[in-house]
Amino acid sequence: EVQLVESGGGLVPPGRSLRLSCTVSGFAFGTYAMHWVRQTPGKGLEWVSCISWNGGNVAYADSVKGRFTISRDNAKKALYLQLNNLRPDDTALYYCTKDIIDYSVHGFDSWGQGTLVTVSS
């Protein structure tokens, strides 16, 4: 069974940093692109970042480019998102998601339950 478990969320004041983690099991982690997707309470989904299966390609939404950094450790089966210079509009539930097809990018297959990031003074 595919499982993704996010952690690291919390309440932080504007300008501070957080590091989100996602640990996975049940699939060949090193062969899938991985993504972070966020959802503002009561609102829609927003794609945040993608990292290729080997970490050689990364991409970010314009809204987080230059502030967030995605990374992965295939040996530990872990995905990370470093959030710097946080703003109130970064407040959201952050989901870790697995791509649908290995060695490719097609969309978002399995999802974790999310970790809540709240940016407020």
Add this chain to the structure above:
Amino acid sequence: QSALTQPRSVSGSPGQSVTISCTGTSSDVGSYNYVSWYQQHPGKAPKLIIYDVTRRPSGVPDRFSGSKSGNTASLTISGLQADDEADYYCSSYAGSFTYVFGTATSVTVL
């Protein structure tokens, strides 16, 4: 990276069909056959129901179907059931490992 446009809400009676549109641009929906659809019930994580425009993951009923024409993709739910009442999102690959989501459609079963 502008959000794809979906109707805010659609509704139908049990057994009827509803169709949700998802309009993007020639840079996303129009350029790639990597449109996917997600169902989200309140308090739950999204669930993949359609990928690559028309493909269904195993376990998803064939009442759910997808299509695409030009810059607009569509999700059709046939034989509407009470459990289909949820929010639905489309998403499209937009090149260079980037994606964009739609604005969400709330489906109400009357």
